[in-house]
Amino acid sequence: MADNDLAKTRERVLSLRREIEKHNYYYHVLDQPLIDDAKFDQLMSDLQQLEEEYPELKDPDSPTRRVGGEPLSAFESLEHKVPMLGLDNAFNEEGLLDFAARINRLSRVDRVDYFCELKIDGLAVSLQYEGGLLKHGLTRGDGYSGEDITQNLRTIRQIPLKLPENLSLEVRGEVYISKKDFEKLNRQREEEGLMVFANPRNAAAGSVRQLDPRLAAKRPLKLFLYGLGQHSLSLSTQEELLCYLEKMQLPVNPNRTICSGIEEVQDYCRLWQGKKHKLPYEIDGVVVKVNSLILQKELGFTARSPRWAIAYKYPPEEKMTRVVDIEVNIGRTGAITPVALLDPVSLSGTTVKRASLHNEDLVAEKGIMIGDTVVVHKAGEIIPEVLKVVKEKRTGREKEFIMPHKCPSCSSETVRLSGEAARRCLNPSCPAQLVEKLIHFASRRAMDIEGMGPAVAELVYKSELVRDVGDLYYLTADKLIALPRMAEKSAENLVQSIANSKNNPLRRLVFGLGIRFVGEKAARLIAERFGTLDLLKEAQEEELTAIEEIGPKISEAVIHFFNKPETDRVLEKLRAAGVNFTEPIGNEEVSEDLAGKTFVFSGALSSYTREEAAEIVEERGGRVSSSVSKKIDYLVAGDEPGSKLEKARQLGVKVISENEFEALL
Ligand code: IVH
Numbered sequence: 001m002a003d004n005d006l007a008k009t010r011e012r013v014l015s016l017r018r019e020i021e022k023h024n025y026y027y028h029v030l031d032q033p034l035i036d037d038a039k040f041d042q043l044m045s046d047l048q049q050l051e052e053e054y055p056e057l058k059d060p061d062s063p064t065r066r067v068g069g070e071p072l073s074a075f076e077s078l079e080h081k082v083p084m085l086g087l088d089n090a091f092n093e094e095g096l097l098d099f100a101a102r103i104n105r106l107s108r109v110d111r112v113d114y115f116c117e118l119k120i121d122g123l124a125v126s127l128q129y130e131g132g133l134l135k136h137g138l139t140r141g142d143g144y145s146g147e148d149i150t151q152n153l154r155t156i157r158q159i160p161l162k163l164p165e166n167l168s169l170e171v172r173g174e175v176y177i178s179k180k181d182f183e184k185l186n187r188q189r190e191e192e193g194l195m196v197f198a199n200p201r202n203a204a205a206g207s208v209r210q211l212d213p214r215l216a217a218k219r220p221l222k223l224f225l226y227g228l229g230q231h232s233l234s235l236s237t238q239e240e241l242l243c244y245l246e247k248m249q250l251p252v253n254p255n256r257t258i259c260s261g262i263e264e265v266q267d268y269c270r271l272w273q274g275k276k277h278k279l280p281y282e283i284d285g286v287v288v289k290v291n292s293l294i295l296q297k298e299l300g301f302t303a304r305s306p307r308w309a310i311a312y313k314y315p316p317e318e319k320m321t322r323v324v325d326i327e328v329n330i331g332r333t334g335a336i337t338p339v340a341l342l343d344p345v346s347l348s349g350t351t352v353k354r355a356s357l358h359n360e361d362l363v364a365e366k367g368i369m370i371g372d373t374v375v376v377h378k379a380g381e382i383i384p385e386v387l388k389v390v391k392e393k394r395t396g397r398e399k400e401f402i403m404p405h406k407c408p409s410c411s412s413e414t415v416r417l418s419g420e421a422a423r424r425c426l427n428p429s430c431p432a433q434l435v436e437k438l439i440h441f442a443s444r445r446a447m448d449i450e451g452m453g454p455a456v457a458e459l460v461y462k463s464e465l466v467r468d469v470g471d472l473y474y475l476t477a478d479k480l481i482a483l484p485r486m487a488e489k490s491a492e493n494l495v496q497s498i499a500n501s502k503n504n505p506l507r508r509l510v511f512g513l514g515i516r517f518v519g520e521k522a523a524r525l526i527a528e529r530f531g532t533l534d535l536l537k538e539a540q541e542e543e544l545t546a547i548e549e550i551g552p553k554i555s556e557a558v559i560h561f562f563n564k565p566e567t568d569r570v571l572e573k574l575r576a577a578g579v580n581f582t583e584p585i586g587n588e589e590v591s592e593d594l595a596g597k598t599f600v601f602s603g604a605l606s607s608y609t610r611e612e613a614a615e616i617v618e619e620r621g622g623r624v625s626s627s628v629s630k631k632i633d634y635l636v637a638g639d640e641p642g643s644k645l646e647k648a649r650q651l652g653v654k655v656i657s658e659n660e661f662e663a664l665l
Helices: 003-029 037-053 093-107 179-191 200-208 213-217 238-247 262-278 293-299 360-366 431-442 454-462 469-474 477-481 488-501 506-512 520-530 533-537 541-545 552-563 565-576 610-619 643-651 658-664
Strands: 077-079 113-120 123-130 133-139 145-147 169-176 222-228 256-260 283-290 309-313 318-330 335-347 350-356 373-379 383-389 423-425 598-602 634-637 654-657
Touching: 003 037, 093 262, 093 283, 093 293, 093 309, 113 238, 113 262, 113 309, 123 200, 133 145, 169 200, 179 200, 179 520, 179 610, 222 238, 238 256, 238 293, 256 262, 262 283, 283 293, 318 431, 335 373, 335 383, 350 373, 350 383, 360 383, 431 454, 431 469, 431 506, 469 565, 477 488, 506 520, 506 533, 520 533, 533 552, 541 552, 552 565, 598 610, 598 643, 634 643, 634 658, 643 654, 654 658
Parallel strands: 598 634, 634 654
Antiparallel strands: 077 145, 113 256, 113 283, 123 133, 123 169, 169 222, 283 309, 318 335, 318 373, 335 350, 335 423, 373 383
16 A cells, blocks of 8 residues: 555544543543533544554554553552652541641641542552553552552543653542433343442442453443553642643543631531432541642651541441331332331432332341341442341340241232342242233333333233233223223323333333343344344244353343243244334434533422433433533423532523423433
């Protein structure tokens, strides 16, 4: 090829790389995408194609090579150029005042300027850039050397592989997983029969230490940077330092402030203690740093930590309450789950009345009895959990909980299969299981049949109108109106939403059928691979396991499901009713009509949780941001929308009500 052509192609490749990195930055760091996903994917695929065609133009720092490496057998240890020290803690305001008094004494200054940052509850990492290129990423380790987790950190799109300037420096920060992503990750793991993570920090730590970078790449890791190790910059304050990191296009937490004197620091700490549950990620305190870097240098370090900073730690959000009773829930797969019914307590912004106790082993391990006083918290500030029993509060009137050996719904023997923690009811016609199957089938993520919640599912089952999900499609308004507490309008709406659900893509049907271990993601992969239910029914195990991410456990469960005679009966009812059995090509489950649109939600919505609303927007190609800026398209104002509404009005952002949001959908 002529040199000239190669030079032109090189120019094109370099410009594609710059373009892609720019969009990575706008999307992942600024949360303000400039183009929609389809356009971005097109740029990536153009670049990939050129790099394939012209191997001489390949570059390990190309955005196509974020996930490159092979699985490791162990992490290597690498040295930090400047040690990564920990922080001293203050557990109350007295601790803060002591910290300030010491600084005043050592600096001989009465009123020091402090810089306050949120203390992200994740795990500390250090990024080493050389000549502007990301060379290494390390865990903290023992502070002097850490594990080389470069391959995994490269998969985080917020981390630039190349800085805008040709610099050599160490930048430090915290890797974390957001509360919403944590919940989603655990839901997916539960559906796939995997162990769930106790909290977002454990999920982040586990993910960062994955030996296979392809697995790490699938984890929703994010990070905030807040400090430097070795560097040759001349900066004078912590505030300037963070602005500088922002200028280097690194992700920095926007919630930070200068406080003049320790009283303002106290106010700031109180402020965030009251509203930390509203943040999309977990924080466990505020980090207070002396703002002046000159003064920091003067104050120096003790053997363990800097004298110029302290971590003001919030007490973990835990409350004591009483287990009023333990009831058992029967899931759609027959798993029997003990659930603690609690005296209502307010925790991280909501009232908690129930907490799953997961299985009988866990109840025994924690020694929970009915009537016990217990300590509860919320994992990831979302999922209520009983942490421990306060044995000192026992009165002797507590009752032992015994897992029922007969199903409370159908009275058949319950069994524990070997290797399983759950006790199960194996009766395929157990009413409780069948009702749960209906609820799951109709749920928003599956067939999305509005009006078919738990109460209605139970009603149509008990009235014998519906015995399985196939029967739903034969319900008529007349039959429904005859049921107790069923209004004419609701009956008509329900029949309409059942009819609408016939057009859903195959993936929703596969998920809705409730095949064991087949969560939303597996359902999508399977539907995309086979295209029609009839082909899927004939699937061989090898064909299923050939799908990336589908292992033998899921494959076996799928094959077992389609071999059951009752499956055939249900599928024939669905077919005869005209339910769609095909997956549209090109992955167009829902229209991408919100592509390129950014939403901010503020205040409580009446029909969805914020997470659900966000998911709906994202499913349709839109984005949800947590902060109001000129770049957002809509602010959806729920009840008590607060300061975001004011800001949106000031900036001239379009403000819509929940009703208008629904109309938009
Ligand atoms: S500064 C030498 N700033 O908290 C000073 N740390 O308890 C180094 N952390 O090891 C730390 N958010 O893992 C700093 N805004 C923040 C932080 C933060 C979270 C973590 C970090 C550190 C630990 C200390």
